[in-house]
Amino acid sequence: MREVSIVGIGYTSFSPVTPDLSWKELMFEAATRAYADAGIDPRKDVQSFITCAEDYWEGFSIFDEFTPDQLGAALRLMHTVAGDGLLGLANAYMQIKTGLFDIVVVEAHSKISDLLTYEDVLMLAFDPIYEAPLGGHPHYLAGLEMREYLAWTGTTEEECAAVAVKNKWNALRNPLAPYGAAIAREDVLSSPYLFAPLKKLEIAPLVDGAIVLVLAEGELARRLTDKAVLLEGIGWSSESPWVGTRLPDARYARLAAELAYAQAGITNPIQEIDLAEVDDRFAYKELQHLEALGLARPGEAGQLLLEGAFDLDGQLPVNLSGGSLGMGDAVEAGGLQRALEIILQLRGEAGARQLPDPEVGLAMSWRGLPHGSGAVAIFRREA
Amino acid sequence: MISQPRGRKLSREEAERVPHVVARPKARYAWSAGPATGRFLEELKEGRVLARRCNGCGRVLVPPRMFCERCFRPTDEWVYLPGTGTIQTYSISYIDTDANRIAKPILVGVLAFDGASEGCGIMHYFGEVAPEKLYIGMEVEPVWKPQAEREGAITDIKYFRPRRKEDRQ
Numbered sequence: 001m002r003e004v005s006i007v008g009i010g011y012t013s014f015s016p017v018t019p020d021l022s023w024k025e026l027m028f029e030a031a032t033r034a035y036a037d038a039g040i041d042p043r044k045d046v047q048s049f050i051t052c053a054e055d056y057w058e059g060f061s062i063f064d065e066f067t068p069d070q071l072g073a074a075l076r077l078m079h080t081v082a083g084d085g086l087l088g089l090a091n092a093y094m095q096i097k098t099g100l101f102d103i104v105v106v107e108a109h110s111k112i113s114d115l116l117t118y119e120d121v122l123m124l125a126f127d128p129i130y131e132a133p134l135g136g137h138p139h140y141l142a143g144l145e146m147r148e149y150l151a152w153t154g155t156t157e158e159e160c161a162a163v164a165v166k167n168k169w170n171a172l173r174n175p176l177a178p179y180g181a182a183i184a185r186e187d188v189l190s191s192p193y194l195f196a197p198l199k200k201l202e203i204a205p206l207v208d209g210a211i212v213l214v215l216a217e218g219e220l221a222r223r224l225t226d227k228a229v230l231l232e233g234i235g236w237s238s239e240s241p242w243v244g245t246r247l248p249d250a251r252y253a254r255l256a257a258e259l260a261y262a263q264a265g266i267t268n269p270i271q272e273i274d275l276a277e278v279d280d281r282f283a284y285k286e287l288q289h290l291e292a293l294g295l296a297r298p299g300e301a302g303q304l305l306l307e308g309a310f311d312l313d314g315q316l317p318v319n320l321s322g323g324s325l326g327m328g329d330a331v332e333a334g335g336l337q338r339a340l341e342i343i344l345q346l347r348g349e350a351g352a353r354q355l356p357d358p359e360v361g362l363a364m365s366w367r368g369l370p371h372g373s374g375a376v377a378i379f380r381r382e383a
Numbered sequence: 384m385i386s387q388p389r390g391r392k393l394s395r396e397e398a399e400r401v402p403h404v405v406a407r408p409k410a411r412y413a414w415s416a417g418p419a420t421g422r423f424l425e426e427l428k429e430g431r432v433l434a435r436r437c438n439g440c441g442r443v444l445v446p447p448r449m450f451c452e453r454c455f456r457p458t459d460e461w462v463y464l465p466g467t468g469t470i471q472t473y474s475i476s477y478i479d480t481d482a483n484r485i486a487k488p489i490l491v492g493v494l495a496f497d498g499a500s501e502g503c504g505i506m507h508y509f510g511e512v513a514p515e516k517l518y519i520g521m522e523v524e525p526v527w528k529p530q531a532e533r534e535g536a537i538t539d540i541k542y543f544r545p546r547r548k549e550d551r552q
Binding site: 020022041111117 | 404412416418450
């Protein structure tokens with residue numbers, strides 16, 4: 001059975017604004033670093049390129065036509081996935097797994113600072129007949145879900161606030177994370193309610209940045225590099241688009257995880273997974289996602305967090321990168337941000353936040369409001 | 384024999400009786416131009432056309448870019464071009480976006496800049512020329528807006544006109 005490995009990583013810094021560069025130059029920088037890391041020439045060695053982009057974020061329709069040049073993909077096989085970076089990774093995984101290609105590149109980026117009307121464009125993702133006419137700031141949907149999640153599980157506002165404290169603290173150890181901060185739970189709890197019960201410091205601010213991953217077939221990967229990381233499973237799922245149909249249990253994450261666990265041969269995720277990076281664009285989402293992924297029992301993630309289980313020295317460190325609360329919400333690049341941290345940790349390159357000897361890591365992404373779509377990837381260090 | 388289509392066009396009033404939802408997406412952007420395009424636009428204000436050379440393949444690239452898509456390497460130096468060029472292809476556009484016939488057709492085309500490499504054409508208008516006089520390979524030159532009206536946009540060049548006076552209208 002063919003294996004799939006990550007053989008190269010490249011990334012820009014993440015920043016709230018990047019007025020000096022266009023998105024093309026951001027992509028070029030991340031790609032150049034990834035190819036150097038993998039020791040490959042994109043013009044000769046890469047057989048397929050995938051980018052992840054949403055036309056409305058970019059302001060171009062048919063944006064996929066604009067993506068090849070800055071990745072070294074001019075006149076090569078290339079396609080775009082209108083979704084989070086982990087969905088691009090899933091496409092790359094399949095292309096290698098099926099034997100179609102041996103080396104595939106995945107890119108995702110955010111140049112969200114170019115969009116002047118973020119809230120209005122986000123509102124365009126709501127149903128135009130039943131939901132969008134209500135208007136208002138679209139993030140109130142997170143407030144709705146958070147309240148329901150708290151009521152269902154007994155999770156408290158204090159526990160949600162503690163997610164923001166942990167992730168911003170972790171971000172202080174990650175030079176790529178612009179939103180690191182040493183804050184106390186009281187700071188989060190006393191930050192203003194924006195969409196009660198959701199508070200200001202529980203919402204990840206937007207950032208620009210780009211990430212490129214190079215994937216290779218397992219045997220080839222071992223010849224290319226001694227720091228290959230296996231991608232053992234990847235799953236994805238979408239829930240109903242109807243807000244009123246969904247329960248606050250992030251079922252998309254559970255279904256995506258079931259597929260990824262089955263592919264990776266994981267039967268007891270709490271025991272087998274050493275670290276996780278999960279979407280935390282709203283603080284409560286981290287707890288909700290951990291429960292959906294089977295990394296905590298329903299309603300118990302908050303308490304485990306307070307006990308330190310998800311800290312750097314806990315039993316399952318979560319979002320050591322700082323998560324989106326620390327690194328910023330990089331829209332379609334969010335999933336690759338999560339994957340990047342897992343790969344760095346499994347390569348032993350995570351600097352001040354490096355875990356002693358991690359073997360298996362999970363990266364989970366959520367497409368973001370107003371949707372119930374997500375993806376899960378399982379990575380394993382080469383034995 | 385093709386029969387005449389039956390029925391008739393719906394009136395506006397009739398069309399509005401069909402249940403529908405009107406949406407006006409509010410999507411505004413301010414794209415960062417980046418170093419290459421940013422300087423290109425700045426130079427347009429001065430009435431100059433700027434290119435970028437790649438020492439890998441030796442090409443002179445317009446629009447200028449900081450990386451060469453063929454070699455996948457950073458480009459190397461700025462090159463000023465004379466601004467003249469030749470018509471690579473053209474079309475005569477007779478209708479507007481609402482499919483109405485327009486009185487004066489728009490002459491639009493691609494021109495290859497003198498001094499730039501093959502495959503570095505840009506799109507623009509042609510003017511001061513009768514549509515039937517246009518031909519592929521015609522030598523053209525830019526007609527700039529007055530300096531005070533230039534704003535660092537591709538439309539700082541009003542259009543390209545034939546270099547040969549006898550071809551002009």
